[in-house]
Amino acid sequence: xxxxxxxxxxxxxxxxxxxxxxxxxxxxxxxxxxxxxxxxxxxxxxxxxxxxxxxxxxxxxxxxxxxxxxxxxxxxxxxxxxxxxxxxxxxxxxxxxxxxxxxxxxxxxxxxxxxxxxxxxxxxxxxxxxxxxxxxxxxxxxxxxxxxxxxxxxxxxxxxxxxxxxxxxxxxxxxxxxxxxxxxxxxxxxxxxxxxxxxxxxxxxxxxxxxxxxxxxxxxxxxxxxxxxxxxxxxxxxxxxxxxxxxxxxxxxxxxxxxxxxxxxxxxxxxxxxxxxxxxxxxxxxxxxxxxxxxxxxxxxxxxxxxxxxxxxxxxxxxxxxxxxxxxxxxxxxxx
Amino acid sequence: xxxxxxxxxxxxxxxxxxxxxxxxxxxxxxxxxxxxxxxxxxxxxxxxxxxxxxxxxxxxxxxxxxxxxxxxxxxxxxxxxxxxxxxxxxxxxxxxxxxxxxxxxxxxxxxxxxxxxxxxxxxxxxxxxxxxxxxxxxxxxxxxxxxxxxxxxxxxxxxxxxxxxxxxxxxxxxxxxxxxxxxxxxxxxxxxxxxxxxxxxxxxxxxxxxxxxxxxxxxxxxxxxxxxxxxxxxxxxxxxxxxxxxxxxxxxxxxxxxxxxxxxxxxxxxxxxxxxxxxxxxxxxxxxxxxxxxxxxxxxxxxxxxxxxxxxxxxxxxxxxxxxxxxxxxxxxxxxxxxxxxxxxxxxxxxxxxxxxxxxxxxxxxxxxxxxxxxxxxxxxxxxxxxxxxxxxxxxxxxxxxxxxxxxxxxxxxxxxxxxxxxxxxxxxxxxxxxxxxxxxxxxxxxxxxxxxxxxxxxxxxxxxxxxxxxxxxxxxxxxxxxxxxxxxxxxxxxxxxxxxxxxxxxxxxxxxxxxxxxxxxxxxxxxxxxxxxxxxxxxxxxxxxxxxxxxxxxxxxxxxxxxxxxxxxxxxxxxxxxxxxxxxxxxxxxxxxxxxxxxxxxxxxxxxxxxxxxxxxxxxxxxxxxxxxxxxxxxxxxxxxx
Numbered sequence: 018x019x020x021x022x023x024x025x026x027x028x029x030x031x032x033x034x035x036x037x038x039x040x041x042x043x044x045x046x047x048x049x050x051x052x053x054x055x056x057x058x059x060x061x062x063x064x065x066x067x068x069x070x071x072x073x074x075x076x077x078x079x080x081x082x083x084x085x086x087x088x089x090x091x092x093x094x095x096x097x098x099x100x101x102x103x104x105x106x107x108x109x110x111x112x113x114x115x116x117x118x119x120x121x122x123x124x125x126x127x128x129x130x131x132x133x134x135x136x137x138x139x140x141x142x143x144x145x146x147x148x149x150x151x152x153x154x155x156x157x158x159x160x161x162x163x164x165x166x167x168x169x170x171x172x173x174x175x176x177x178x179x180x181x182x183x184x185x186x187x188x189x190x191x192x193x194x195x196x197x198x199x200x201x202x203x204x205x206x207x208x209x210x211x212x213x214x215x216x217x218x219x220x221x222x223x224x225x226x227x228x229x230x231x232x233x234x235x236x237x238x239x240x241x242x243x244x245x246x247x248x249x250x251x252x253x254x255x256x257x258x259x260x261x262x263x264x265x266x267x268x269x270x271x272x273x274x275x276x277x278x279x280x281x282x283x284x285x286x287x288x289x290x291x292x293x294x295x296x297x298x299x300x301x302x303x304x305x306x307x308x309x310x311x312x313x314x315x316x317x318x319x320x321x322x323x324x325x326x327x328x329x330x331x332x333x334x335x336x337x338x339x340x341x342x343x344x345x346x347x348x349x350x351x352x353x
Numbered sequence: 354x355x356x357x358x359x360x361x362x363x364x365x366x367x368x369x370x371x372x373x374x375x376x377x378x379x380x381x382x383x384x385x386x387x388x389x390x391x392x393x394x395x396x397x398x399x400x401x402x403x404x405x406x407x408x409x410x411x412x413x414x415x416x417x418x419x420x421x422x423x424x425x426x427x428x429x430x431x432x433x434x435x436x437x438x439x440x441x442x443x444x445x446x447x448x449x450x451x452x453x454x455x456x457x458x459x460x461x462x463x464x465x466x467x468x469x470x471x472x473x474x475x476x477x478x479x480x481x482x483x484x485x486x487x488x489x490x491x492x493x494x495x496x497x498x499x500x501x502x503x504x505x506x507x508x509x510x511x512x513x514x515x516x517x518x519x520x521x522x523x524x525x526x527x528x529x530x531x532x533x534x535x536x537x538x539x540x541x542x543x544x545x546x547x548x549x550x551x552x553x554x555x556x557x558x559x560x561x562x563x564x565x566x567x568x569x570x571x572x573x574x575x576x577x578x579x580x581x582x583x584x585x586x587x588x589x590x591x592x593x594x595x596x597x598x599x600x601x602x603x604x605x606x607x608x609x610x611x612x613x614x615x616x617x618x619x620x621x622x623x624x625x626x627x628x629x630x631x632x633x634x635x636x637x638x639x640x641x642x643x644x645x646x647x648x649x650x651x652x653x654x655x656x657x658x659x660x661x662x663x664x665x666x667x668x669x670x671x672x673x674x675x676x677x678x679x680x681x682x683x684x685x686x687x688x689x690x691x692x693x694x695x696x697x698x699x700x701x702x703x704x705x706x707x708x709x710x711x712x713x714x715x716x717x718x719x720x721x722x723x724x725x726x727x728x729x730x731x732x733x734x735x736x737x738x739x740x741x742x743x744x745x746x747x748x749x750x751x752x753x754x755x756x757x758x759x760x761x762x763x764x765x766x767x768x769x770x771x772x773x774x775x776x777x778x779x780x781x782x783x784x785x786x787x788x789x790x791x792x793x794x795x796x797x798x799x800x801x802x803x804x805x806x807x808x809x810x811x812x813x814x815x816x817x818x819x820x821x822x823x824x825x826x827x828x829x830x831x832x833x834x835x836x837x838x839x840x841x842x843x844x845x846x847x848x849x850x851x852x853x854x855x856x857x858x859x860x861x862x863x864x865x866x867x868x869x870x871x872x873x874x875x876x877x878x879x880x881x882x883x884x885x886x887x888x889x890x891x892x893x894x895x896x897x898x899x900x901x902x903x904x905x906x907x908x909x910x911x912x913x914x915x916x917x918x919x920x921x922x923x924x925x926x927x928x929x930x931x932x933x934x935x936x937x938x939x940x941x942x943x944x945x946x947x948x949x950x951x952x953x954x955x956x957x958x959x960x961x962x963x964x965x966x967x968x969x970x971x972x973x974x975x976x977x978x979x980x981x982x983x984x985x986x987x988x989x990x991x992x993x994x995x996x
Binding site: 065093094096100102103105106113114118144146147148149162166 | 858875
């Protein structure tokens with residue numbers, strides 16, 4: 018569907034993207050994930066045509082679109098701020114692209130009504146100014162405006178970042194449902210790993226203008242290709258020298274263990290296990306789970322335990338800490 | 354980004370526009386800003402002596418030897434005194450209405466803000482009418498204080514008094530906003546740590562107002578230095594009136610008048626440039642920005658000491674009376690008959706609309722016993738040919754200049770934002786801000802002298818000749834208003850999210866469609882506000898009107914000034930003072946309406962406008978129901994809308 022081949026983007030002397038290669042499949046929900054300034058938005062803007070690459074090719078449905086003007090690429094965009102035109106009503110916002118295409122008035126009305134129905138916008142809401150809508154409704158208008166021109170793909174640039182936490186979760190689910198209903202290929206940009214994991218079919222993790230890993234959510238979380246990916250997605254414990262020596266791990270590598278893979282007072286009979294004594298330093302109560310800071314093996318180990326209401330440990334309490342060797346994530350040390 | 358691939362040798366149409374726009378901009382900038390001003394500057398050093406030889410230092414020698422430094426000193430004296438008086442009154446009115454808990458603060462605020470609609474030549478002539486030797490206010494004051502000099506209102510005293518109350522508009526707007534922006538939690542924190550109310554005022558509140566106060570002080574100083582209408586009308590020898598006088602003089606009357614006028618305007622320009630650079634440097638050093646994440650709204654402070662509280666209330670209401678009396682009196686006299694106005698006594702039986710509308714004859718007995726009737730000796734603002742002519746001319750010139758300034762600035766700012774961080778954008782911005790560095794009088798004087806010749810680049814025309822002067826006034830008005838328009842419109846463009854432009858382009862809109870349908874509607878309220886404010890200022894503008902005054906270029910302000918010159922002579926022009934009061938009322942209405950449209954209606958966004966429309970629709974529906982048109986109101990709302 019969309020293929021980026023050896024894309025290089027420069028801003029003056031600064032190289033923002035280094036040889037980016039991505040292939041997004043038809044109907045896929047594909048996410049560009051990474052911290053600020055990693056190149057994910059730059060990649061998206063290269064696909065949409067706002068940025069011209071210094072070298073490389075952008076293919077869409079097999080055709081080279083690298084030099085095709087923005088408006089002729091047939092790509093819908095949902096912007097971070099939604100970019101809804103404040104001086105137009107909801108209806109006029111959605112109809113804007115159709116009017117530019119010089120469609121007949123009754124055809125415009127038909128299309129606007131149809132898309133509004135699909136994204137659950139009422140006739141009354143269509144007459145309103147965008148400022149009179151809630152954040153969630155505004156997001157639906159932005160999606161409707163992007164979809165009404167029937168684009169081949171839709172690109173979303175952190176569309177949930179301006180919303181509060183609760184609404185973000187709610188709209189995330191709506192977004193996923195809408196994408197499945199429309200069956201449209203979607204490229205989604207976010208720095209929120211939870212958002213990426215819950216929404217995506219596949220994720221490309223960006224760092225400093227490179228793609229570190231492309232994979233399904235399970236692949237990037239459980240089989241992180243690089244230390245950066247392991248660090249960026251989810252929380253991890255770096256394994257210190259004491260535990261490393263006790264477990265017989267390769268000292269030429271950096272070793273990490275995810276928080277939920279560290280066991281407290283559990284029977285760890287199966288597999289190659291390292292068990293040591295620990296003392297609870299402190300705990301953070303999250304409701305669904307509890308996060309413990311445990312002094313063990315000469316370091317502080319972070320652990321997440323399901324809140325079963327029974328096994329809740331107090332600060333100062335002695336516990337047994339267990340780590341399966343198979344759960345350890347190891348990466349070659351980078352040269353300084 | 355270049356989105357289209359062009360063949361070699363093919364001409365890009367947008368390139369033609371760019372070249373044309375660039376050439377036009379250079380022509381306008383050089384032709385109507387740089388060249389006339391350079392001409393003024395060089396004229397100082399190219400004066401010729403009696404033998405016809407050029408003597409570069411002749412004017413400066415004349416300046417140092419003659420009485421000219423007294424004009425500079427007078428202007429400086431006025432500026433320094435104004436800084437003190439305007440700040441005292443300006444800070445007082447803001448603290449009294451926004452910081453201290455004074456009873457009736459809302460009414461006081463209205464009184465203090467009357468200078469927003471009552472200013473310039475209208476205010477000066479109004480004050481003159483009420484406070485001069487036989488003015489109603491002076492009469493009252495003399496009755497109260499019998500030893501008082503009846504002629505107190507002339508020269509420096511009159512100018513200082515008038516300008517002190519006329520120049521607090523900026524305090525009323527900007528200092529008010531600054532004090533409203535204070536985080537009340539900082540006041541509470543200081544109180545909590547044991548600071549007394551006045552300690553809090555001076556140690557916490559005032560320091561945060563300092564940057565605004567500093568800017569206001571510099572602006573007040575420049576206003577005092579460049580004062581024109583008050584010194585001219587109230588008789589004070591400062592720089593600006595002298596420049597205008599010299600500009601109209603000839604070498605037959607005095608030694609090199611034009612070169613002296615040029616020297617005075619250059620001196621004024623130097624003062625202005627130094628002050629503005631100083632202000633700019635100070636502004637760049639940074640402000641005391643609030644670091645509060647969540648600001649608490651300022652709560653008015655009760656003055657705990659009873660004596661201080663009473664004093665503050667008395668002070669507030671005395672200021673209110675000073676502000677309001679001229680306004681009320683002028684309104685009242687505008688509806689009084691000619692004899693009451695001429696004697697400056699209110700006649701409760703003498704109410705009339707003749708100062709506004711209609712023409713009446715006046716009969717009187719001459720010294721030889723004959724009764725003479727003067728046809729049309731009493732005429733209203735809207736019936737007096739000269740006044741209507743002035744209003745019409747000012748209306749057209751101001752509207753055209755205000756519109757032209759907006760168009761130039763909107764196009765330029767759009768270009769500046771499209772080419773952010775590029776040298777050419779900064780250059781264009783600098784060119785448009787150029788008139789800000791120069792006093793208005795220098796620009797106007799330069800225009801008057803330079804274009805009072807056949808100038809090749811304006812098709813060999815003399816722009817000061819006959820009707821051409823109107824074009825010259827439009828150009829001068831436009832040039833002078835460009836910096837203000839630029840600052841305001843640029844601020845409005847900052848509100849446009851870059852993503853809106855991207856969205857429009859993504860949906861297929863061209864640059865022109867994006868500008869017209871997306872960007873312009875967003876900045877339009879601000880552009881209209883700039884248009885209205887510029888129009889408001891130009892409509893009764895005095896300084897430029899006085900410089901360009903000629904038979905074909907008599908603006909409304911000049912008509913107002915000259916209205917009473919020949920009042921009552923030979924039974925003519927009997928109600929000139931009444932008509933002047935009526936003119937002031939007319940100006941107040943126009944200014945008030947413009948301010949309402951700008952800040953009341955114009956500041957509403959689409960959502961607010963739709964909500965108001967919906968409210969009105971519901972109210973109308975309710976009303977229809979009450980009036981027995983229940984059938985219509987019983988229909989569902991959706992059906993009614995379809996109809």
